[in-house]
Amino acid sequence: MADIVTELQESVDRLNEAFYNSVGVLQRDAKPASVVEGADPSEGVDEAQVREMARSVMDESRKIDELASALPPVDLDADAQLARIAKLAEEDHALGEELRAELTRAKKTLTKVTAAFEAVTDDILLTREETTGGDEDT
Structure with missing residues (x-):
């Protein structure tokens, strides 16, 4: 198994990837803006996708916190x-x-x-x- 610092770096990379993918999906699949009042485009990112992306970011964030707390104290x-x-x-x-x-x-x-x-x-x-x-x- 890799050392804590390497695991931490890999976890930060995965968090970065989750942010990148989330922003990309939100940008790509965002509902178009409407200039007509009351128009409700049916396409776009659904709430389940947003929750899944947020869960991915939070899971990786928690792992980073755990790994950081396992690092030896700094003198x-x-x-x-x-x-x-x-x-x-x-x-x-x-x-x-x-x-x-x-x-x-x-x-x-x-x-x-x-x-x-x-x-x-x-x-x-x-x-x-x-x-x-x-x-x-x-």
Whole structure:
């Protein structure tokens, strides 16, 4: 099962979709405005559709409230937050240094591999030239 934050994001997405669909249906199926008094167009959104759309929005809203209440409390102490940010910044810096060191090692390895590849291809080409007598036709 996904973590609470992911579930919360998915629930917000579903709520957004419910709003979008509801507004779209209401817009598409709305009874046309009449300029004649007493005219009652028979087509349009019926009350059952409106109740179903409202129920969908409310259900998703309740789920969001439940998920939000299940989130761990936020430490509101400013000093604790600043200390946590400083610790995360230190971890980020250390990981950045580690990444740079790994990148340097990877570049050195690539240089060695490229040099070895060039040496092998040069050797193959020179051997081929020697065996064919330098003919360009082969």
